[in-house]
Amino acid sequence: MYESRCGVLCNSCERKEGVHCKGCINMEKPFWGGECKVKSCCESKKLNHCGECDEFPCDMLSNMGKDQGYDPSVKIEQCKKWSLE
Numbered sequence: 001m002y003e004s005r006c007g008v009l010c011n012s013c014e015r016k017e018g019v020h021c022k023g024c025i026n027m028e029k030p031f032w033g034g035e036c037k038v039k040s041c042c043e044s045k046k047l048n049h050c051g052e053c054d055e056f057p058c059d060m061l062s063n064m065g066k067d068q069g070y071d072p073s074v075k076i077e078q079c080k081k082w083s084l085e
């Protein structure tokens, strides 16, 4: 079952409890308070997660978090898995 729009596994996040995050699909805005453009885009298309999108994996998803040292391919692979479920 999908846990986020982008492929992050929110239920396995060790910080979730500590920062009172409800997880991507259960919150209006990310716990940090700003807008997540991936979440907004995905929900505006009424998709469960990015893997269901015709444009998957778009440039925005493919580059998200790179500047902070995260590897976007992990989330992309997770979206692919959800698409096969």
Ligand code: SF4
Residues within 6 Å of the ligand: 004, 005, 006, 007, 008, 010, 024, 025, 030, 036, 037, 038, 039
């Ligand atoms: S980065 Fe955005 S789409 Fe991904 S889990 Fe967080 S709020 Fe959801």
Ligand code: SF4
Residues within 6 Å of the ligand: 037, 038, 041, 042, 045, 047, 049, 050, 051, 053, 054, 055, 056, 057, 058, 059, 060, 061
């Ligand atoms: S893959 Fe890209 S265009 Fe498609 S819903 Fe996700 S963020 Fe939006």
